[in-house]
Amino acid sequence: xxxxxxxxxxxxxxxxxxxxxxxxxxxxxxxxxxxxxxxxxxxxxxxxxxxxxxxxxxxxxxxxxxxxxxxxxxxxxxxxxxxxxxxxxxxxxxxxxxxxxxxxxxxxxxxxxxxxxxxxxxxxxxxxxxxxxxxxxxxxxxxxxxxxxxxxxxxxxxxxxxxxxxxxxxxxxxxxxxxxxxxxxxxxxxxxxxxxxxxxxxxxxxxxxxxxxxxxxxxxxxxxxxxxxxxxxxxxxxxxxxxxxxxxxxxxxxxxxxxx
DNA sequence: ATGGTCGAGTATCGA
Numbered sequence: 416x417x418x419x420x421x422x423x424x425x426x427x428x429x430x431x432x433x434x435x436x437x438x439x440x441x442x443x444x445x446x447x448x449x450x451x452x453x454x455x456x457x458x459x460x461x462x463x464x465x466x467x468x469x470x471x472x473x474x475x476x477x478x479x480x481x482x483x484x485x486x487x488x489x490x491x492x493x494x495x496x497x498x499x500x501x502x503x504x505x506x507x508x509x510x511x512x513x514x515x516x517x518x519x520x521x522x523x524x525x526x527x528x529x530x531x532x533x534x535x536x537x538x539x540x541x542x543x544x545x546x547x548x549x550x551x552x553x554x555x556x557x558x559x560x561x562x563x564x565x566x567x568x569x570x571x572x573x574x575x576x577x578x579x580x581x582x583x584x585x586x587x588x589x590x591x592x593x594x595x596x597x598x599x600x601x602x603x604x605x606x607x608x609x610x611x612x613x614x615x616x617x618x619x620x621x622x623x624x625x626x627x628x629x630x631x632x633x634x635x636x637x638x639x640x641x642x643x644x645x646x647x648x649x650x651x652x653x654x655x656x657x658x659x660x661x662x663x664x665x666x667x668x669x670x671x672x673x674x675x
Numbered sequence: 676a677t678g679g680t681c682g683a684g685t686a687t688c689g690a
Contacts, residue, residue, distance in 0.1 A: 427690085428682055452690090454683070479683060527690060567690095580676060621690080622680035631676085665681075665690080 421447040423563035424668035429453040446489045447515045449522035451565045453482035475511040489516030500548045523564035528585040543594035556602020560641035574634035603639035606671045610651040619666045638671045647674045
């Protein structure tokens with residue numbers, strides 16, 4: 416039996432975070448890291464810098480916005496950019512999958528949605544429905560599958576600092592939560608909640624207004640594991656320390672250790 | 676939550 420440590424982190428510009436990410440890899444020691452919002456074109460992704468740290472890497476991005484990546488030091492094969500559901504290409508670079516250490520891993524950056532009822536909100540819901548179709552087309556819940564990333568959804572009211580502050584806002588609506596539950600009904604479970612059923616810990620804090628220091632956050636970065644892996648989750652952690660200090664991302668990484 | 680910051684790129688927009 417080996418322990419595989421998988422992590423997800425919305426880095427909010429990998430270019431700006433190229434000091435923080437290698438520093439974090441050195442102390443957090445993940446075997447697999449999924450990143451979101453690299454905001455890089457594929458040609459600009461620093462594969463060599465990560466290779467020097469012992470990680471193979473794959474990236475799907477078009478520069479400026481979005482962009483997702485996977486790093487792995489336990490093998491990285493069969494990379495697939497975007498949806499493999501037989502439909503057309505997505506309008507953004509928000510999904511990247513690969514097989515790492517025998518686990519089918521996906522790095523996802525779910526659309527923000529901006530405002531309830533907007534076309535961006537409709538795109539968010541459609542994107543989540545398509546992610547479920549992609550899962551059905553590419554994997555089975557009895558296989559080792561991890562879907563992790565920035566879901567831009569707080570699964571429950573206890574995943575936001577004050578539910579009343581989010582009345583009428585995105586990230587907490589029944590429609591978004593239903594779309595997330597449809598992924599879970601396919602056969603995925605929230606690994607953080609397996610370990611910490613009631614903890615009020617967050618993964619994202621707005622840069623503005625001292626939200627981080629005032630604990631005004633949301634838990635929107637999730638590591639979803641398939642039924643085959645649910646019993647192998649050893650522990651999970653949100654690394655708040657990575658949100659502190661010089662030039663932090665507005666998201667903290669989430670780590671999960673799996674006993675494979 | 677009055678707004679309050681970042682990062683894209685270089686005027687504003689997105690989160």
